[in-house]
Amino acid sequence: GENVEQHPSTLSVQEGDSAVIKCTYSDSASNYFPWYKQELGKGPQLIIDIRSNVGEKKDQRIAVTLNKTAKHFSLHITETQPEDSAVYFCAASYEGNQFYFGTGTSLTVIP
């Protein structure tokens, strides 16, 4: 199956700064790349996704970029706020089929 690597495993930023999380994937057939935010005691919540026919997608303070050639994609959070503190997971799949998660990044935003 797909192998998804995610870095860094932990990230601390000052409130208002930007945070970047990077993922690589192994299966060139993968065409759907979601990002999830998981707060303590809760299930993963989709925050943004990107499909392989798009290089970048933005939703307010959150953006995702995809480089299909290099097989990597990144999550960018600008103007971070304390409520952004959570664990973030990337994932990769051939849309609708099995999808595999990265190892997770614990983001702490320091007020």
Add this chain to the structure above:
Amino acid sequence: SAVISQKPSRDICQRGTSLTIQCQVDSQVTMMFWYRQQPGQSLTLIATANQGSEATYESGFVIDKFPISRPNLTFSTLTVSNMSPEDSSIYLCSAWTGAGYTFGSGTRLTVV
């Protein structure tokens, strides 16, 4: 987007017993997925469940330990059999809803 109701939300079980987790989707979905999330870890895919066929298990997971049912397009169950403390985890179901993958809220299982 679709909503998945998962139950129980948590349980404490004796070793050697079995627990069945249920997931109900509010719309018809072709594929459902079951994940395990051990404390402080990422989500690991256990198996994929399609209606009308046997579930497909990932490496390291077997049907005898994690039997799955998928009787229709809105429902699936995962059973954790002959439990040991190592099975203590959060178990989550997910489904592809056409626009993305939706998750249930998870079942926190503690085996004592």
